[in-house]
Amino acid sequence: MTTKPMTARALGRATLERQLLLRRSPMKTEEAVAHLVGLQAQEVRPPYLALAARLDGFTPADLSDALEERRVARIVTLRSTIHLHTADDCMTLRPLVQPARERELRMFRKGLAGVDLERLCALSRTYVEEEPRTPKQIREHLLAEWPDADPQSLSIAARCGLPLVQVTPRGLWRRSGGVRLTTAEQWLDQEPVATPAPDDTILRYLGAFGPASVKDFQQWAGLTRTKEAFERLRPRLVTFRDEHGVELFDLPDAPRPDEDTPAPPRLLAEFDNLLLSHADRTRVVHEADRGRNWQVNTAYLTFLVDGMLAGLWTLAESATGSTLTLEPFGKLTRAQRDELVAEAERTAAVLEAPGPVTVDFGTVRT
Known part of the structure; x- marks a missing residue:
């Protein structure tokens, strides 16, 4: 002990x-x-x-x-x-x-x-x-x-x-x-x-x-x-x-x-168990970002950067292609953005999103 x-x-x-x-x-x-x-x-x-x-x-x-x-x-x-x-x-x-x-x-x-x-x-x-x-x-x-x-x-x-x-x-x-x-x-x-x-x-x-x-x-x-x-x-x-x-x-x-x-970037599901399974979630969520991944009756897709909740994402699909949008909570380094884009492209491929797939940075919440 x-x-x-x-x-x-x-x-x-x-x-x-x-x-x-x-x-x-x-x-x-x-x-x-x-x-x-x-x-x-x-x-x-x-x-x-x-x-x-x-x-x-x-x-x-x-x-x-x-x-x-x-x-x-x-x-x-x-x-x-x-x-x-x-x-x-x-x-x-x-x-x-x-x-x-x-x-x-x-x-x-x-x-x-x-x-x-x-x-x-x-x-x-x-x-x-x-x-x-x-x-x-x-x-x-x-x-x-x-x-x-x-x-x-x-x-x-x-x-x-x-x-x-x-x-x-x-x-x-x-x-x-x-x-x-x-x-x-x-x-x-x-x-x-x-x-x-x-x-x-x-x-x-x-x-x-x-x-x-x-x-x-x-x-x-x-x-x-x-x-x-x-x-x-x-x-x-x-x-x-x-x-x-x-x-x-x-x-x-x-x-x-x-x-x-x-800790490489990862794109997570709505209400991923990583973010729900501790009374104290500061191991993966900065205090300033608490509650930013959900609103009443709405859960957002989230992503991790350096092992912490760092933003939201969404994937819009159509017959002519797909757009995966990333909304960081704060400023990312160029290396972090590049790694995040690569991870987003991989995720879209695994999820069989119709191509071509465009990854961009923008606003997810409405």
Whole structure:
């Protein structure tokens, strides 16, 4: 055990290394999704952008094939949002975060007055396992049983009570369809598992996001009261202190590069997990840039320069070509601009943007 301090920059380099953002990894798609403990997937595009930034040789077809073959799936897990996980992680992470789903459901109890939640889950399970259903179909099916209940609350109760996955073609690259849902057990052909202790997930989180505090893990998972689990794991971990004296936990053999290790530019997805998975995000976000990558109901594509959030980007496609626009938050050196343009051109190619592709600097926000 150590109480050695770590600067925000050193923490950033450690996290970037584990996030596969210091150098692209030769990992296969499913292996990377497992290593990263899932990818934010509120919309169709983000998992593809996340892997394009992280993997060497990645193509969108790699992820679409994994979805169609049911090796990965889209399901509500971390922070009450849709994430893309491996089939095994769908089965274990979903019950782990069930307490957060129950907290969410309590917010809608007024609209569920008189509703038997156990019966609601049983009816919903039977209905969606007959064939995948749309949210509207599920809502109308439940309204037939409880006509006086709030329709939205009924839908949320089904989502919170059951491990519902979004079935394909939803999520496929350039072939996505509307949301249809069935249970993870049905879609993935797996048996339900008992609720696991958080210990293994904490270790995996540290492997992908560490070093990190208890609050960092809770921010990522959307869980509370996990300090006891960290204490159980303490003999297996090393500890550090950040610049504010907060205790950070880490795996003993995890990579912790020198803080001056070069960090190449990377174009990230909306709500990339790198930017959402710590209570203190100063390891990758300057204080002055907090909140600049989103507005109410709007998330922007972002890019990193020297390992820090440094601007926004967008890609406009048409039959005659594509334009990728970069909006830096501040002044970049000529070398940084050249490296960023090269990375943008590579990203556009991986995403199969119609050519010719023009990269320019301008305004993204409207």
